Amino acid sequence: METKNLVYDVQLKPYLRILGFLSIGLFAVIPFQAAVYFISPPPTTVIQYFDLFQKNTFLGFLDLDLSLTVDNLLFILVYVGLYFLLKERNKVLATLGLIFAIISVTLYIISREALFSMLNLSNQYSIATSETERATLLTIGQTMLTIYNGTCFNVSYFLGGVTIILFSIVMLKSTIFTKVTGWLGLMMGVLMLVPPTFGKLGFVLSFLSIIPLMPWLISIAIRFFKLGRQKNH
Numbered sequence: 001m002e003t004k005n006l007v008y009d010v011q012l013k014p015y016l017r018i019l020g021f022l023s024i025g026l027f028a029v030i031p032f033q034a035a036v037y038f039i040s041p042p043p044t045t046v047i048q049y050f051d052l053f054q055k056n057t058f059l060g061f062l063d064l065d066l067s068l069t070v071d072n073l074l075f076i077l078v079y080v081g082l083y084f085l086l087k088e089r090n091k092v093l094a095t096l097g098l099i100f101a102i103i104s105v106t107l108y109i110i111s112r113e114a115l116f117s118m119l120n121l122s123n124q125y126s127i128a129t130s131e132t133e134r135a136t137l138l139t140i141g142q143t144m145l146t147i148y149n150g151t152c153f154n155v156s157y158f159l160g161g162v163t164i165i166l167f168s169i170v171m172l173k174s175t176i177f178t179k180v181t182g183w184l185g186l187m188m189g190v191l192m193l194v195p196p197t198f199g200k201l202g203f204v205l206s207f208l209s210i211i212p213l214m215p216w217l218i219s220i221a222i223r224f225f226k227l228g229r230q231k232n233h
């Protein structure tokens with residue numbers, strides 16, 4: 001697909017090359033996190049998390065979505081790149097997409113308060129000397145897990161789907177990305193409108209959203225590399 005030189009070619013070129021490698025890195029995180037999930041399913045109770053952190057701290061972090069937290073933060077850079085590439089085609093939708101992306105990631109980070117808090121609580125629980133102290137730590141831990149899959153997470157997940165839908169709509173109207181990339185993003189965004197915490201339906205849809213996500217990441221990575229090498233006239 002031929003693409004006219006962009007207004008921001010000079011400023012964006014180095015950034016686009018970085019985004020190409022970053023998109024491939026984000027792609028690699030998906031099978032890694034999936035493998036962790038199936039090999040070591042996340043604990044279901046507070047005491048199980050406490051025990052896990054004492055036995056294997058790193059695995060405890062992974063089961064509390066450390067890799068996905070980093071993934072979400074890095075995705076902001078991808079969205080910024082998409083914004084600069086697509087804003088001339090539809091400034092309103094591109095801007096809304098970037099705003100929702102920032103809000104989504106912010107809420108996700110807030111929802112992951114348990115990530116390091118559970119480690120601290122686990123350490124305190126391991127040296128606690130009274131049942132009252134242990135009961136208090138278990139109650140705090142339960143609160144952390146409630147927040148973990150609570151309102152902030154659900155709103156974050158939903159807005160993540162809206163973000164991808166908005167950018168995908170602009171992609172479909174532009175000549176910068178292929179129609180396939182746009183449709184893959186649109187499919188992924190629609191599947192993400194139902195958070196995984198919404199029963200079996202949400203759980204199934206969250207896994208189905210991975211199907212278009214992986215080729216979408218490869219597709220935008222290829223495009224970032226091509227745009228990064230594009231000659232200026």
